[in-house]
Structure formats: C-alpha cells, structure tokens
Amino acid sequence: MSSSDENEQSRLRRRSFLIGSGAAVATSVFGAVPARATSPGAFPADYDGSDLWLRYEQVADPGLLARYRAALGAIVVENAGRTKVHRHTANLSMAPGSREHLVESTLEAARDELVRGLGGLLGRPVPVQGGFPDRAVIVGTPDSSPLVRMLVPARDLAPLGDDGYLVRALSRGGHRSIVIAGNTDLAALYGTFAFLRRLQAQQPLTDLKLSSVPRINHRYLNYWETERLYAGNNPAGTGGLDGENGAIFDFTATGASAALNLPVILDRYLVAARAMASVGINGITINNVNANSFYVTPAAIEQEAALADALRPYGIKLAVSINYAAPTDARFAPDTLTREELDPYSAKFRDWWTRRARQLQAAIPDFLGFTVKANSEGQPGPQDLGYDHGDGANGMAAAVAPLGMRIFWRTFVYNAEVDADRLKRAYLEFGPIDEERQPDSTIGRFAKNVFLQTKNGPLDYQAREPANPLFGRMEHTNQAIELQITQEYTGQNTMLCYLGPLWEEVLKSDTYATDAHGKLLDKRLVGHVVDGTAQGHPDSAIVGVANFGNADNLTGHHFAQANLYAFGRLAWDWTLDARGIAEDWVRLTWSNRDFVVRTIVAMMMGSREALVSYQTPLGVAHQFRSSDHYGPNPAERLARDDWSPVYYNKADTAGLGYDRSPTGSGFTAQYFPVLAARYADIDTVPENLLMWFHHVPWDRRLRSGRIFWDELVYRYQTGVHYVSWLRRAWDSLERHVDARRFAEVKAKLAAHEADAGTWRDTCVGYWQQFSGRAIPTDGPLSIKIVVGGRAIGGFDAGAASSTVPLAAGTPARITKVIPSDPSVRCEVLSQADGVPGRAVVRVTGMSFFGPILKDYVFEFTR
Known part of the structure; x- marks a missing residue:
C-alpha cells in the first residue's frame, strides 16, 4: 500500500490575525482539520498500547463493516491441531490471570488469530466451522487441508517456497470464500496476518488476489536485554519494578516477580511473538552481544527451552549471543578450558562448543546458533591468542556445523593499531580474509555456515551514515546487515524518530559494485x-537490534513500535517504501481516519531528517556525550580517542569535519570506484555526507548559496522548528486519539522539543568558538515585525523570547509581519495589551523534509 505524498498539519483553530506576505500559504499548506471527531475514538481512553499493532478494533465505517460482515461468515482451518510443534517443557504454563494463551500448533495460532481479529474487527464472533460453508475464510496448506488442495492449483503454490503465501477471494459451486494458503503451516500463518492487516487498514475484499515471498531468508532480532534498555517499566527506562530488570523476558527476577520467571509465560511474551510473526520475523537472539555466559548454563538452557516452546508455533526460533572465552568461565567447572586452550583450531575448543551446542539442541531442537562479538570493546576473541577473525569464526562454525547451526560473527571492530581512521579498520581486518585464495582454488576463507554481521554504516548506528563499504566488497562471504531498531543514537525513548526512511535509504543505496x-x-x-x-549468494540474512521491555507498550515510546514494525516489513521485502509502511502502521495502530493518517504519517516521515538536522547535520558525526549517548557534548575528549566527539568533528579555525579523501585518511578508497571518486571530491560528495569525508572551510559556498557556517546553523534551526511543528500537529489530534496514549506522546514531544533545542544551542555555540562568526539571524522562518511604522528584525530564532524596546508613545501593536521567505505563513496569535507587554507571532512553512514552525515571543519594553 502506498500513501499520499501530501503532508498535513492542523489549521490553527484560535481566532487570530493573519497578516504579512505569506498569502501563498494563508489557507494552510496542510489542509483543513475537522473541528471534532466525527465518531468516538476507536480505542478506549485508557488503552496503554500493549497490543502493539494487533489491537483489532471494530471497523468504524458502517458501510464497510456491513460488507465485511457479509463476506466473512466462518473460519475453516482443517486439521489445525494435527501437526503439533515440539514442546520440551512439561510444566509450561501461563501466568495467573493471563489473557493470552498457549497453542500447540502453528495452524492453531492462525485459527486463533482469525478468531480474535475477525471478532474484533467485525464486532461479533465469527464461528470456527468444518466442511465448506459459504463465506468462509479457509486457511491451510495442501497437506493439511483438502479444501486448499481443491481450491488452489499446485502450480500457484510452487513459486512461494517455504515462507511465501497467497490470499485469494474465490467463488466455486455457489460458495464464496477467501483462501489463505502456503506450502507450510508457517506460511499460512504469515498469510493470515497479511489478510488481517488488510482488514485493519480497511482495504476492499473485492477481487482479492495477494501473494508475497520474502526476499531474505533469515529475518532475526538481536535482543539487547540490558544494553541501554529504553523500554523498562520504571521512569528511567533502565530498570524494573517488583524484581524485574525491565527486560521483556524474565530469567532471574526476584522479589514479587520471582515466581514468574521462565518457564512461566507472561502475556507480553506472546504479544511479542504474535507481533514478530505478523511481519515475518523468524528468529531472535535472546541476549546482548556483550554476552553473559549465564545463557549457556544448564539452568538457563531449560528456561530458554520453555521460551522456545511458547514462541515456536509463531515461527520464532531462538539463538544465543556467546562470549568467545566462555569455556574459561568457572560456572562450567569441571568442564572448563584455560585461556591458552581457546585456540580455534584445537579439538578441545571445538569439542567444548559442540558439547554446549548439543545441550542447547537437546532442549531446543530448532536452535539457530550463536552470535559473536569478538575482539571489540573489551570482548575476548581469537586475536587474544594471535589468530584473526576468520580463524575464530571458522573454529566455532566447525563446532556447530554438524548440528546444522550458524555463526553470526559481528564485524563491529575498530582496533586502533590497524589504522588511525576508525572507519577503515573493519574492512582492513575482514577484507583480506574474504579475498584469500584457498588450496582448492576457491576464494574466501570464511566457512559456509558463517554470516558476517555488519552494521548498515561504517561507524555506529548514527542517524545518517554512508553505506558500509563492506557491502559488495565481501563478495565471497555470507553477509547479514545489522540495523538498530532500539534508538540508541536516534532519540532513545524520548524523541519521535521513525527509522524507516533511514533503512530505506541504506538498503536502496547504490554500491556501484563491479x-x-x-x-x-x-x-x-x-x-x-x-x-x-x-x-x-544462496543464503541471506538481516538482523535488527531490538530492545523492547516490560513497559506497558513494550517499546518505551508509542512511536518506537513503528520501528519494530518497519524493520519486519523491510526484512520481508526491502524494496517497500517507508512512507507506505508508515501509513499501514498508523492505520493499524492509531486510526483509519484520513486526517489522522495524513497528519501522523507527515510527523513520522520528516522525523529522522529533523533529528539529523538538529544533531549532526551535513555529515558531522557522533557528537553524543559518552554518559548516555543521548545529549550533546561536541567538546568531549575521552581516554580513547575514537570514542571522543572531538575525534570526529575536527573543529578548528579553518573548518569542520573529518578528511577521509585521498589527501586525508584515504577511507574513500574502500568503496567501489564510482563512489570512491564521488566521495573523494568535495564538489561531488552529497552534501548530507559532506563532513563524513571532508574538512569543510567555514566560508565554503554550498549549493543553497549560503556559506558553510550559515548553512550549518540553518540546518540546526530547521530541525528544531520541525519538532516544534510536531508538537502542534499532535495537539491537533487530541479529539481523534485515545486519551492515555495522546497524553503520553504529548509529554514525550515536550521533552523532545526542549532537548532538540539543547542540541542546537550546544553545538552551534561550540562551533562558533572556532568559526569566529556571528550566529546568522536569517534562518528558515526569520521575520521582521512592523511596530509603530518601524520594521524590526534580526531576531534569534533559538531564543525563547526577544525583547523589543519601544520609544515613548509608540503603541505596542504589530501591524505587519514580513517573512524572509514569502511562501511562509505568518499569524499573530496575540497582541500586547500595552507596555510592558507580550505579543506572539507564529510562522509556519515547509523545509526540504517537512513542515516547520516557530512561535516568536516579543517582550515590549520602554
């Protein structure tokens, strides 16, 4: 589904005085807003977001509801319980008072989702029946369902593989039906969710004919249960209540929650499983890559087996992050190794990992394998013994290959001894291994069951990076892309930042590979x-670093749910567009009212570019304070140089940015020739990556016509103005959105706006020390006001208010507003009653990425 390109903002509903030269947008660039909701909100006022995008509220449109009811009269899932999934845990059970329930087969999961979904959407139960009733939704495979076998030709299912599905509206022998089919039970479940998604988005059923096959085989989450947890249930977001640690899965809860540790299954585990399955995610590594070896101890394996039992019907398989030096951990005594025995070629090392993998497989037959962070940020690895990453990865791969498991070996390494430029180090370490000729004349040393897991950019989850040069360069090695869903550097659980555009940008980046x-x-x-x-490459994988927890909404911010949803949709089909995904999510999560959809989609689609603008515009990178990776500290210098913001900004009196051209660090040479040449030349490099590759003079003229210093400040201002618009846009939805979620997002946006302003002020103030130039006042929404016949301007758009002294006898009344950009809209919200007094002028306009807004507060004095 694609959405309109039209953005929408609320038209201000106060009585105000519209003046100035902004006539081009006087009727509002965003369209009119309904004065009130036309019907009660779809969600209860106290809804907490705990169902993610799977809350099936009754269709509000009476006509559409009638058509759905007429078309959907029964549910048929033949032999739903015949093929039960493996269950290891005899005492698997739901926690007391649960509303979710355990199922024993994937087709039962599909059936129950239809019962839940159709019952909610249609506002009445839809019965599960046998036989071939009219108006039935039929789900299954040719093996499970004689009806599917009769209605769907085998040739139509053949191209779908194991995960692909089709959904069709059929009429045969006087029976109207909708058939959801695949070659496997799991494919039928994926099709079920796709069908329900269509109903949630209020799409027609007439001539329904859908089919979809995932483009990527392994669509996994790396769950970081403790690293910078932003979705915990305490205000700080890093801990838990009642003995929980804030993570979504409880292994070692204490106090009041001790009795609810696995194997007890909590509602949120199954909500997460259903949500993951709904977008096709099929695996999860359940612990942080900074791995605690607890997760491969016998006690933990039994708990993991219980979790795997609960998730298995939804197609979610488990993996574990491991510590390379786990064999030395005393918790495994007497089955331990010495440090010297961590030789990846030794039988002792490989046998130890084979034993551990066998223990996992005995309890979890479909166990996927291990994720490894080695020789990075203090984690042990093969280099501690003089071996390289190929040796280490292959040693572990050989240990688990007989069990059908894979090793996901992260390429996030930056040994300072390799090169002075941190961005160059990963390719310098991994590239030669990929290109190494083997005794059998093949090229590349990494084993076939090794995936190199590579972040989308060469640095570290920044809001904008060039694509990692390893993509395309590691042509003889399996490679998985790693995207960060949890918002470590993109606003955490405070800032609204939709990451779909970021991921679309990188996945559709041209490597110019040859x-x-x-x-x-x-x-x-x-x-x-x-x-x-x-x-x-016949095998493929994509990994999303997730961080959901035990907060009511599971993600810490209601809009962070969109990032999990978008990751799953793009993991299934990376060619989808982020805007269409956003529209789907809004319709599933908030409302189907067109005004609400357009407004929220507009809020989402500019949010990432706004964050880049007020944090790291024009390619300056990693200016975060080290304590929390949230706020700015461009002046910070740490013990390790390449952790320091000053290492990346290189601010001096000449300019700003890191020279990675051939006359600098030479990093550009790691790209294929077309990109290498484009990035190496300051005249051809994309301006949004300017400081990634060049030290830019303060007075360099950019494509906007502004010099670099002025453009830099302009970008910071624009980003903050967008967040100011976000707040007003959200306020316009108060009558259209359920009360609790509205209030919670409103509070987040207030903090977001304040923190965006802090980023702008801190960074601009620091850069000014080096540029030596005045902060320009001709920003994107700059104005002059006419008071007493005199035009007054030069206002600081970053200031909370501006003092305007008036001569004695001059009335404190704004008679005209003159914007620097004639296309913007100016509106006097309030006039001063006298002197001293206050007036407020609102200015709205459009930036290259979305709407922007500034309220100027003028304090008149004598």
Missing part, C-alpha cells in the same frame, strides 16, 4: 547484496 572485469553489476544496491542476488 564484477571481476570491472563491469557494473546489474543488481548492486545494498539490498541486492543482502538478499544475495547481487553476487549469487
């Missing part, structure tokens, strides 16, 4: 590299 003869590949986008079609 073949052995230097000819450009036909399929060479990052997405093509990841899905294997660029260079002929």
Whole structure:
C-alpha cells in the first residue's frame, strides 16, 4: 500500500490575525482539520498500547463493516491441531490471570488469530466451522487441508517456497470464500496476518488476489536485554519494578516477580511473538552481544527451552549471543578450558562448543546458533591468542556445523593499531580474509555456515551514515546487515524518530559494485547484496537490534513500535517504501481516519531528517556525550580517542569535519570506484555526507548559496522548528486519539522539543568558538515585525523570547509581519495589551523534509 505524498498539519483553530506576505500559504499548506471527531475514538481512553499493532478494533465505517460482515461468515482451518510443534517443557504454563494463551500448533495460532481479529474487527464472533460453508475464510496448506488442495492449483503454490503465501477471494459451486494458503503451516500463518492487516487498514475484499515471498531468508532480532534498555517499566527506562530488570523476558527476577520467571509465560511474551510473526520475523537472539555466559548454563538452557516452546508455533526460533572465552568461565567447572586452550583450531575448543551446542539442541531442537562479538570493546576473541577473525569464526562454525547451526560473527571492530581512521579498520581486518585464495582454488576463507554481521554504516548506528563499504566488497562471504531498531543514537525513548526512511535509504543505496572485469553489476544496491542476488549468494540474512521491555507498550515510546514494525516489513521485502509502511502502521495502530493518517504519517516521515538536522547535520558525526549517548557534548575528549566527539568533528579555525579523501585518511578508497571518486571530491560528495569525508572551510559556498557556517546553523534551526511543528500537529489530534496514549506522546514531544533545542544551542555555540562568526539571524522562518511604522528584525530564532524596546508613545501593536521567505505563513496569535507587554507571532512553512514552525515571543519594553 502506498500513501499520499501530501503532508498535513492542523489549521490553527484560535481566532487570530493573519497578516504579512505569506498569502501563498494563508489557507494552510496542510489542509483543513475537522473541528471534532466525527465518531468516538476507536480505542478506549485508557488503552496503554500493549497490543502493539494487533489491537483489532471494530471497523468504524458502517458501510464497510456491513460488507465485511457479509463476506466473512466462518473460519475453516482443517486439521489445525494435527501437526503439533515440539514442546520440551512439561510444566509450561501461563501466568495467573493471563489473557493470552498457549497453542500447540502453528495452524492453531492462525485459527486463533482469525478468531480474535475477525471478532474484533467485525464486532461479533465469527464461528470456527468444518466442511465448506459459504463465506468462509479457509486457511491451510495442501497437506493439511483438502479444501486448499481443491481450491488452489499446485502450480500457484510452487513459486512461494517455504515462507511465501497467497490470499485469494474465490467463488466455486455457489460458495464464496477467501483462501489463505502456503506450502507450510508457517506460511499460512504469515498469510493470515497479511489478510488481517488488510482488514485493519480497511482495504476492499473485492477481487482479492495477494501473494508475497520474502526476499531474505533469515529475518532475526538481536535482543539487547540490558544494553541501554529504553523500554523498562520504571521512569528511567533502565530498570524494573517488583524484581524485574525491565527486560521483556524474565530469567532471574526476584522479589514479587520471582515466581514468574521462565518457564512461566507472561502475556507480553506472546504479544511479542504474535507481533514478530505478523511481519515475518523468524528468529531472535535472546541476549546482548556483550554476552553473559549465564545463557549457556544448564539452568538457563531449560528456561530458554520453555521460551522456545511458547514462541515456536509463531515461527520464532531462538539463538544465543556467546562470549568467545566462555569455556574459561568457572560456572562450567569441571568442564572448563584455560585461556591458552581457546585456540580455534584445537579439538578441545571445538569439542567444548559442540558439547554446549548439543545441550542447547537437546532442549531446543530448532536452535539457530550463536552470535559473536569478538575482539571489540573489551570482548575476548581469537586475536587474544594471535589468530584473526576468520580463524575464530571458522573454529566455532566447525563446532556447530554438524548440528546444522550458524555463526553470526559481528564485524563491529575498530582496533586502533590497524589504522588511525576508525572507519577503515573493519574492512582492513575482514577484507583480506574474504579475498584469500584457498588450496582448492576457491576464494574466501570464511566457512559456509558463517554470516558476517555488519552494521548498515561504517561507524555506529548514527542517524545518517554512508553505506558500509563492506557491502559488495565481501563478495565471497555470507553477509547479514545489522540495523538498530532500539534508538540508541536516534532519540532513545524520548524523541519521535521513525527509522524507516533511514533503512530505506541504506538498503536502496547504490554500491556501484563491479564484477571481476570491472563491469557494473546489474543488481548492486545494498539490498541486492543482502538478499544475495547481487553476487549469487544462496543464503541471506538481516538482523535488527531490538530492545523492547516490560513497559506497558513494550517499546518505551508509542512511536518506537513503528520501528519494530518497519524493520519486519523491510526484512520481508526491502524494496517497500517507508512512507507506505508508515501509513499501514498508523492505520493499524492509531486510526483509519484520513486526517489522522495524513497528519501522523507527515510527523513520522520528516522525523529522522529533523533529528539529523538538529544533531549532526551535513555529515558531522557522533557528537553524543559518552554518559548516555543521548545529549550533546561536541567538546568531549575521552581516554580513547575514537570514542571522543572531538575525534570526529575536527573543529578548528579553518573548518569542520573529518578528511577521509585521498589527501586525508584515504577511507574513500574502500568503496567501489564510482563512489570512491564521488566521495573523494568535495564538489561531488552529497552534501548530507559532506563532513563524513571532508574538512569543510567555514566560508565554503554550498549549493543553497549560503556559506558553510550559515548553512550549518540553518540546518540546526530547521530541525528544531520541525519538532516544534510536531508538537502542534499532535495537539491537533487530541479529539481523534485515545486519551492515555495522546497524553503520553504529548509529554514525550515536550521533552523532545526542549532537548532538540539543547542540541542546537550546544553545538552551534561550540562551533562558533572556532568559526569566529556571528550566529546568522536569517534562518528558515526569520521575520521582521512592523511596530509603530518601524520594521524590526534580526531576531534569534533559538531564543525563547526577544525583547523589543519601544520609544515613548509608540503603541505596542504589530501591524505587519514580513517573512524572509514569502511562501511562509505568518499569524499573530496575540497582541500586547500595552507596555510592558507580550505579543506572539507564529510562522509556519515547509523545509526540504517537512513542515516547520516557530512561535516568536516579543517582550515590549520602554
């Protein structure tokens, strides 16, 4: 589904005086807003967001509801309980008072989701029946369902593989039906969710004919249960209540929650499972990559087996992050190794990991394998013994290969001894291993069951980075892209930042990869590299770093749910557009009213670019304070140089930015020739990556016509103005959105706006020390006001208010507003009663990424 390109903002509903030269937008660039909701909100006022996008509220449109009811009269899932999934845990049970329930088969999960979904959407129960009733929704496979076998030709199912599905409206023998089918039970479940998603978005059922096959095989989450947890149930977001630690899964809760540790299953586990399955996620590594070896102890394995039992019907398989030096951990005594025995080629090392993997597989037959962070940020690895990453990864791969498991080896390494430029180090370490010729004349040393897991950019989850040069360069190695869903550097659980545009940008980035003869590949986008079609890799994987917890809404911010949803949709099909995904999510999560959808989609689609603008515009990177990775500290210098903001900004009296051109660090050479040349030249590098690759002079003229210093400040101002608009746009939805979620988002946006202003003021103030230039006042929404016949301007758009002295006898009344940009809209919200007195002028307009707004507060004095 694609959404309109039209953005929408609330028209201000106060009586106000519209003046100035902004006539072009006097009727509002965002369209009119209904004065009140036309019907009660779909969600209860106290709804807490705990169902994510799976709350099936009754269809509000009476006509559509009648058509749905007429078309959907029964549910048929033949042999739903015949193929039960494996269950290891005899005492698996739900916690007392649960509203979710355990199922024993994937088709039962599909049936129950239809019962829940259709019952909610249609506002009445839809019965589960046998036989071939009219108006039935039929779900199954050719093996499970004679009806599916009769209604769907085998040739139509053949191209779908194991995960693909089809959904069709059929009429045969006087029976009208909708058939949801796949070659496996799990595919039928995926199709069920896709069908319900269509109903939630209020799409027609006439001539329904859908089919979908995932482009990427392994669509996993890396769950970081403790690292910067933003979705815990305490105000700080880093801990828990009642003995829980704030994570979504309870292994070692104490106090009041001790009795609810696994194998007890909590509602939120199954909500998460259903949500993951609804977007096609099929695996989860359940612990942080900074791994605690607890997760491979016998006691933990039994708990993990219980979790796997509960998630298995939804197609979610488990993996574990491990510590390379786990064999030395005393918790495994007497089965331990010495440090010297961590040789990846030794039988002792491999046998130890084989034993551990066998223990896991005995309890979890479909266990996926291990994720490894080695020789990075203090984590142990093969380099501690003089080996390289290929040796370490292959040693572990050999240990688990007989069990059908995989090793996901992260490429997030930056050994300072390798090169002075941190961005160059990963390729310098991994590239030669990929290109190494083997005794059998093949090229590349990494084993076939190894995936190199590579962050989307070469640094560290920044809001904008160039694509990692490893994509396309590691042509002889399986490679998974790693995207961060949890918002470590993108606003955490405070700032509204929809990450779909970021991921779409990188997945659709052109690597300009070439073949052995230097000819450009036909399929060479990052997405093509990841899905294997660029260079002929038969296996493929994508990983999202998730951080949901035990907060009521599971993600810490209601809009953070959109990022989990978007990751799943893009993991299934990376060619989808972020705007269409956003519209789907809004319709599933907030409302189907067109005004609400347009407003919220507009809020989401500019949010990432706004965050880049007020944090790290024009390619300056990693200016976060080290204590929490949230606020700014561009002056910070840490014990380790490449953790320090000053290492990345290189601010001096000449300019700003890191020179990675051929005359600098030479990092640009790691890209394929077309990109290398483009990035190396300051005249051709994309301006949004300018300081990634160049030290930019303060007075360099940019494409806007402004010099670099002025453009830099302009970007900071624009980002903050967008957040100011976000708040007003959200306020316009108060009568259209349920009360609790509205209030919680409103509070987040207030903090967001304040913190965006702090980013702007801190960074601009620091850069000014080096530029030596005045802060320009001709920003994106700059104005002059006419008072007493005199035009007054030069106002600081970053100031909370501006003092305007008036001569004796001059009336404190604004008679005209003159914007620097004639397309903006100016509105006097209030006039001063006298002197001293206060007046407020609102200015709204459009930036290159969305609406912007500034309220100027003028304090008149004598």
